[in-house]
Amino acid sequence: MKRYGALEAGGTKMVMAVADEEGKILERTSIPTQTPEETMPEMAAFFAERSVEALGIGCFGPLDLNPASPSYGRITATPKLAWRNYPILQAFREKLGIPAALDTDVNGAALAESVLGAAKGLDSCLYVTVGTGIGGGLIIHGKPVHGLMHPEIGHIRVRPAPGDPMPEGICPYHGCCAEGMASGPSIQKRWGVSAKELPPEHPAWETEADYLAQLCADAMLSFSPEKIILGGGVMQQKFLFPVIREKTLAMLGGYISSPAVEAGLADYITEPGLGTESGILGAYLLARQA
């Protein structure tokens, strides 16, 4: 039976897995993300030793995903300086001599959710991770969206939520964008404690839900996904979901007519169907397509 390599490349750790033709994870390990010189040989050795047919990489970004570009397959303007401009796709292709495919970590997760998870059977979905940053992966017409660069919906501007004590935001590029207002670090900065330590009745969560509802309403109006999946560390606070749904509906103001809206978005703004496995299964699906 054929074996496929899957790499979920993150800024903190690299998760490597081997899966069979049916997507069953046979083996998995992770190593800390250091410099390419330190980390790449170890990863290449892992996949080489396991004789995988192909490799899929879901990677932190931004990435150059335009096959016609001279810097295709590189990590571009990342704040992780050792990886800036690193040609991760080409490096794996050369080291392993097998087909390899690259996409953003969030596009990988969106792909996995659309093939195997919460958006199975649908033509489109938006997957958003809310954690250290806010990132969005987008499937439309069954395929990940790249376009000019790739979606970076975490950086759309939002409006300060009513009563927000930190209305200026912390994004170094945009200040008051979704990531600047609603990421884990912005919660920490605003309230002085981490998201995990804030009790459900704390006003922090009304503020948080406002920003995530702005993102959801904006997505629904802009490109009309058939499902919005919210994952990542901050969304482990499950009580956020009904608050986000309610605020999204209020912001839409009755403008979008759809059974999903009439049902209060209950099945529309939803948790990942694959739990925390969306990322690695996305990388596996990229390997299958490589």
Added chain:
Amino acid sequence: MKRYGALEAGGTKMVMAVADEEGKILERTSIPTQTPEETMPEMAAFFAERSVEALGIGCFGPLDLNPASPSYGRITATPKLAWRNYPILQAFREKLGIPAALDTDVNGAALAESVLGAAKGLDSCLYVTVGTGIGGGLIIHGKPVHGLMHPEIGHIRVRPAPGDPMPEGICPYHGCCAEGMASGPSIQKRWGVSAKELPPEHPAWETEADYLAQLCADAMLSFSPEKIILGGGVMQQKFLFPVIREKTLAMLGGYISSPAVEAGLADYITEPGLGTESGILGAYLLARQA
């Protein structure tokens, strides 16, 4: 040679055309939009007399474009009450007995621009019309986007522009959305004169460009189109383009790396390649696909 029918269905007038296999418009006429009882027989007779093979309809919305829905092919929550819930697609199919296809007027225009116009050869584009309302059509992976309903990017919320004397907006659903702030009627309401009467040096245009730049920056971050095409009556003020480009770049804050951004968006935020013909040619392309 085969002949195709094209209908650009607007709230004010219905533009009907017949085109040949190469997209050449052979004949064109328009009639005022009255009630379906008054307008439909006249339109059906026009196309029946010309023995068209198929009909494409680019229609004002919102529309139900989900083939699995019981109200597929209907105009839904339009303020034009006589047309609300009118099954325009089914009515033409029954009256003419030929294949017919329906999409939003702006998706039709986006399709025409992507096949024949400013986005020719690209996989994706956003077409926005700025006039009585603000509507957006979206092509991704070469096909119009529908999703949950269809894009309604004119209704994304924006932030009041610096010094805007009417920061609350006029959209009955959202107040301060792009349409509520930057449509022709909102310009008229804010300044007491129509867009056509405002000279280029009037502060109205800085305000207008701010809102349209918010829309462009938001689109680039959300779904990353390869080109943004701005058409419609308000965009006849061509001096708006460089101002919108400059403000969009400022809002992106250096976050998106792309040759288009490095080139100052000069070829990226652009006029329609088909002038005012995008709509009718879009309807023709829909007929070809029907």
